[in-house]
Amino acid sequence: MRKRRPRVLILASTFPAHPGDGTPEFVGDLAVELAKTMDVRVLVPAVPGADLVSSYKGVEVHRFRFFPRRWEDLADGAILENIRGNWTRALQIVPFLVSELIHVGAHLRSFKPDVLHVFWIIPQGFTAYLVTRKVPVLLTTLGGDLYALVDTPIKPILKRVLKHAKHTTVMNAEMKRQVEGLGITPDRVSVEPMGADLSEIVPHTVRETDRVDILFVGRLVEKKGLTHLLDALKDSTIDYSLTVVGDGPLGEELKAQAAGMPVEFVGALSKEKLRQQYSKADMIVLPSVRAVSGDQDGLPVVLLEALGSGLPAIASNLSGIDSVVTDNESGLLVQPGNDDELRNAIERLAGDTELRRRLSAEGKRRVEERSVPAVGRRYASLLKRVAEQ
Structure with missing residues (x-):
């Protein structure tokens, strides 16, 4: 039987x-x-x-x-x-x-x-x-x-x-x-x-570019840290565009903060469309912070999926994230809420194609077991x- x-x-x-x-x-x-x-x-x-x-x-x-x-x-x-x-x-x-x-x-x-x-x-x-x-x-x-x-x-x-x-x-x-x-x-x-769902992932290819396409993916809530990314980019000297994927209760407040900046809010996307974003962006930035309530990210699945596609990443140095991203090896880590450090990391990655290639290869390798x-x-x-x- x-x-x-x-x-x-x-x-x-x-x-x-x-x-x-x-x-x-x-x-x-x-x-x-x-x-x-x-x-x-x-x-x-x-x-x-x-x-x-x-x-x-x-x-x-x-x-x-x-x-x-x-x-x-x-x-x-x-x-x-x-x-x-x-x-x-x-x-x-x-x-x-x-x-x-x-x-x-x-x-x-x-x-x-x-x-x-x-x-x-x-x-x-x-x-x-x-x-x-x-x-x-x-x-x-x-x-x-x-x-x-x-x-x-x-x-x-x-x-x-x-x-x-x-x-x-x-x-x-x-x-x-x-x-x-x-x-x-x-x-x-x-x-x-x-x-991380790596099935049918669209591989990212690092490219030479003078204008970097930056990707943010996450709920529009405090712990995801989008306000810090907007502040960091506000005073940046690089030529960039930022695509924000996600929705949430802080949506209108964040859109007001981004007024006049080259930022597009596209809302929540399906897996298929999100994979296309991984493919065409030049970097993903996930500036997570500890919210006033004490809430914070554990290990965002979106980070694993982006790394699995080969997209270079900048993320906050938080427990869980640091188990996958080692600074200057599989991504760049910054202190949560430090806008100057975040801006410097973005500008460094934007201006160094070889660094993006190296981080892309190592990030992809580390995610395979996850x-x-x-x-x-x-x-x-x-x-x-x-x-x-």
Whole structure:
């Protein structure tokens, strides 16, 4: 008799309404890889334009309603940033949690998973903590939920959720230290970033040019640091153009700051169109900072994908980013929020074609082991181990 494949129920809050709609797809990419060896079901909140039951590249996706459709946008993007952008969205929090509790319970009964893969400590980890003690949990924190909440009054809840999980994965060594500081033993937490989708990547070719095309990709929120990039370019003497990919609550404020500059805001793009941007830009600049709330990037998937295409990168010297980008070897690192240092790095890279070629080759080499298939195999192995505990 054929042995039943392990079943994993994935809980997350960020998931595209449709493939290629511009929403980060790292959860979906991983789900597709896991489905090669496991039976996978994804449960995520409703967002505008998404069907309640659908298929994401062959993976079964279910969504739960939690608020009147007209205002149901809490999970349309990053939940914490959505609330900061419009405090009235906080009215959706309690209905969201209640609905998620009900629907997770229903899917535990109907799908009968062997293991839960839960993305974000709050709210999904908290929901899993409340709903079940019988199904083992692999918890993945991507940065924002840990950085922004670890020094708040809900810290005791974070501890309970983390202790409830059989194992926790984080994006960098600093996050691992923070999780261990909350009482989790080192053997129950590991660094395992999300993978870069390098399939059908459009290779970048370094070119000789007098006018550099600079690319920024990210949510238009404080931690992505676009305001620092605009300030750095404002006083730059180089001939450049800047393409900004992404949207978010600070969009109008940042567009006002960029008025009169050679900057184009193109909104969120599909994977296909984003890959074209990697191909035709001369460099990508990701000037991440630690937000006032404490939130910061772990290891942006977009950085991995850009490096994987061969696009030279300038990024902030933050934990996680520094695990892939070594200054002057696979990219250039600058201190977060230092506009002068950022400007100098951009001008240096713009004026040195050989440096761009060298960084392009090394960055591409380093990302190969972080591809979605490689990361998917590691997560599949970890999930199967957690399911047996």
